[in-house]
Amino acid sequence: MSRPQHRDHAGAKLGMWLFLLTELFLFGGMFLLYGAYLVRYPREFAAAGREMQLWFGTVNTVILITSSLMAAMAVTAIQRGGRRLAVWLLGGAVICGAVFLINKYLEWSHEFSRGIYPGSSRLAAAPPGESVFYSLYYVTAGLHGLHVLIGSVLLAVVAVWAWRGTIHAGDFAWLENSALYWHLVDLVWIFIFPLYYLIL
Amino acid sequence: MDPNFITTTSAVDPVFIFIFGVSIVLLLGITATMVGFVIRYRRSRAPEPTSRADGNVWLEIVWTVLPTIIVLAMFYYGWAGYLTLRNVPKNAMEVTATARMWSWSFTYANGKTSPKLYIPVGKPVLVHLVSMDVLHGFSIPAFRIKRDVVPGMKNHVWFVAERPGSHELFCSVYCGLGHSSMVAAVEAVPEKEFDAWLERREDDGVKGEGSRGRELLEKNGCVGCHSLDGSRKAGPSFKGVWGRAVTVVTGDAERSVTMDGAYLKRSLREPAADVVKGYPPVMPPYPNLSDDEIEEIGEFLKEVR
Amino acid sequence: MGKDTHGNTTHIIGYGTLTAVWGVLLLLTALTVWAARHATGFGHVWGSLAIASVKGGLVIAFFMHMRYEGRLLRWLLFVALVTLALFIGLTFFDVLYR
Amino acid sequence: MEPTEPTTTAAGFWSDTGRSGIASWIFSTDHKRIGLLYFYSVFGFFLVAVALGLLLRIELMAPGRTIMGPQAYNALFTVHGVVMVFLFIIPGFQGSFGNLVMPIQIGARDVAFPRLNLLSWWLYMAGAAIILTSLFTGGGPPDTGWTFYLPFSGRTGTNVSLAVFGVFVVGFSSIVTGVNFITTIHRLRAEGMTWGRLPLFVWSLYATAWVQILATPILGITLVLIIAERLLGTGLFEPGQGGDPLMYQHLFWIYSHPAVYIMILPAMGVISEIIPVFARKPIFGYRMIAFSSIAIAAAGSLVWGHHMFTSGMSDMAILVFSFLTFIVAIPSAIKVFNWISTLYRGSISLEAPMLFSLSFIFLFSIGGLTGLVQGAAATDIHVHDTQFVVGHFHYVIFGGSGFAFFAAMHYWLPKFYGRRYAEKPAIIAWALMFTGFNILYFSMIVLGLEGMPRRYYDYLPEFAPLNLVSTIGSWILATGLMILLVNLFMGLRSGARAGSNPWGGATLEWSIPTPPPTENFADEPVVTHGPYDFRGTGVP
């Protein structure tokens, strides 16, 4: 292209929001299934929900909310010209993401050791609704975990760019959009948490 | 029979006539207008457009309101007709249709099973739909009825035959290899004949009639995939199968086995272990058949020559 | 509308506001856990969903800057949420009446 | 499949020498090059699937085995459906003509995210490659039907998981295009290009893009769940494990019904472009047509349940979905009436694009009216899963979207190649296709009414005569399509030059040189009149 591409910050943000909406619908499909099966198996869902490890869920909620805060502050920091601060904050958010995943790993290993996983003999013997509950949980949380992973990588890359100065107070669309993505990941978890861990 | 008796056919056909009638009028009207305009205003006759009109509020209102009225009428009749299909008459006779890959079997109140659906003329029939494996569809075009047969779900249809005759029952939902051969006959017979049939034990000429083995084959849908007359269906025919050497694929290796009691049992318990060469591994396992029952099947197979 | 949506996000949200929102989010988390522990019956499914919605609203409004965005983005979000609600709602015409 | 450069008219965007050879195409971010890439890939898959369709017809020519066994037949209609739907008609308009024309029509230099645009083509090709791989590896081509209904698709031994994954990737590409187009239409309109002056093709793409981004993710999760079901045994739709097969159908159709409007809306946009140009008269009811595109997209997202009338869904849901289905018919009717009014007192020239457009109206009306038969609860019970449905959707998909695609090829490709095709063979091809089409698919409608189910490899003797007629129709159609292709591509290579405005159109793409330069516009245009204001555009 011979002519300079003009930078369209608002356009980039519009595109990002549209994409976030598609992510919302991806999880929306899982929430739809959840609702339908909750109506059918209220008792089994409650029984299965009691087996979930509330402690892990709560800690992970706090971690994600905190990392979301850091991502939001990073945007403020870059707007105010505090590039170094932004890099630190982003680093913090990434670490939170990693801790979240480690927690998830520990939680899942524990569940597996108790024989709670799709197709396990324990679930095959349990009432059918419980197996549905855990299958929904594994697919939803697995998908969410994948998003945490992608989001962490994204934030890490953006942090490097901010460090190098490619991202600065004049052009921070990438940072802003990655933060938006990270908030979406948080947002989805905010709904997963009560639906799966608190349904007593 | 009650003359103003509502049958499923008489509930659905008027809706067809109404919708098709309106549609044909619309289609002809639209096409005629279009072709008329094209002829009248073709460029050789009308070198320049004689109007620059680009809209008219009243016309727009007309062709928003008009279709609305038309479609609401169609919706209403469609729904009313459908309600008839769902309101089962109280005195209906109950039959259970069991669908499996790829055969039908019908069970009557007295426990009799049959691969054909016999029904008495003039008496509403309520059919309960049961699937042993995947989705199937219970469809009898002659009576305008259709309902999916969903595993783990209670579905039903009802219909009534006005006169004697035989009709086809199709499996309407795609269910794999033998989908198109999952066709059964519906025989509407006078009530007396039907009652007699219901009490009789079957005898259609093949050896081993009335044996438990044959009943088991029919009840479990084996005959949907294995013929008794040597023709090839989804699986090898049972004709002359006993004692014959068959080439099977075990894992990746081919070997030869003789059809005997042990092999029959393995075929039923772990059909995927030895797969007859040239056939797809689609036979389901039958953990519910007891050893005794398998033996009876074996006894019957010996007879099928 | 046309090109009236040009221009960058000039609004900067202060650290104080963000931290306050964070605090409220943590409080709400505590509340929902507490409620789940102590409430009985299925009414609390709606309760915890309501709390989650408030939390989600806060994240969208402040962390995601929606409070300070133009009409267009708000409309997008609104349309999407309504559509999702309709998808779920219409499915329930089947689920609830079967 | 690499587009061949017209040797003598090497000009405009063809002569952009950033890179050379094939790299100048497959790494180009120019919307016109990406448009042509899409066009050739999409059309290539169309030809493959068409060949499969012909094989299907040959098998059905007579009862019993004709040329293949049941397994092959089942795989064939599955692959035919999957390729036609996911690789041809859904990405078709957006990817090819949307990319080629839309940015020019709104007076932009390119789309909002040119690199994402290229990514979307790559994703499309990757998904297509995965789908094709699935045919030749593992358990062989999937045999589930394009609807992948569980629990069957969870149990069959064929290569369903890989094919489904390919569709997932294609869906992602569709989302990327949708995001790109909405942003482009919001952000990059030239000065004076108000929403009220947007060409109707752009309006239809805008509505389509919304359907794409709001419905496709649901397909995404549905496909993920099929794979989970097969690989992890999640059992979410497996009755034995507490699942409900009907929930799968809900999820699938929440996407796949709106998807049929992804297929038809841009086609309607094309028709709305062509009819006023060839009648040389402003389109009648611009606002209503634009609005009805949005209305179809919105209401069309809420009617998916009409595919499930016999499934055992609750009667309440049938009431609601049947009602909503009829509501979507209204905006379609509005469009048809407005198109016809546009002809009134115009000056109509019957060239190939116009012939295809007028036959679109006829065929789409038949397709749509048979749709009404299926929307009514009572009648759908009889025709559901019969050849009637097959007839219906070929009328709307092929008679509608397909014919509009051919119209668009004749209408726009000369603009990008700088050369024209011969008119006579184009008209002969059209006549053959139109005749063959009706013979082929009208027979199916009748067969369906007589009760012949769909996806039937074998059928009863009483259905034989009409099946034979139908197969003969497919050969007539095929002959026409061959003539069309040969004529079009010979013309584009070496036909007469097309001026910058061969048809006398008033939208922006006709105001720039032929073929368009890489930058489209030397200076950003300022739009001062509507898209169908033909005063001032000379006679071609």
Ligand code: HEA
């Ligand atoms: C391009 C694709 C396309 C389009 C545009 C449509 C348009 C419509 N479709 Fe179709 N449909 C499919 C593709 C499409 N469909 C496919 C692929 C399937 C099968 C899927 C499968 O199972 O494999 C299907 C199946 C299908 C079914 C399920 C059938 C079954 O399985 O039992 C139904 C049921 O309601 C239906 C209805 C409609 C309706 C009401 C419209 C309406 O939008 C039509 C509106 C148009 C008109 C009404 C005609 C034009 C207007 C006039 C002529 C003016 C006069 C009109 C009035 C006064 C009303 N379609």
Ligand code: HEA
């Ligand atoms: C865009 C959509 C589209 C298009 C254009 C077509 C086009 C055709 N389809 Fe269709 N079809 C579907 C989408 C489409 N189809 C779908 C979604 C299904 C449902 C699948 C399912 O049930 O899961 C289906 C199912 C379907 C069936 C039903 C199978 C069954 O239920 O048993 C049949 C049967 O005849 C059929 C036939 C045809 C034919 C003959 C064509 C003709 O249009 C083809 C016309 C042929 C030509 C015009 C020939 C041109 C020839 C050449 C150019 C030569 C090329 C040669 C080489 C490449 C070597 N199709």
Ligand code: CUA
């Ligand atoms: Cu059973 Cu199709």
Ligand SMILES: [Cu+2]
């Ligand atoms: Cu539909």
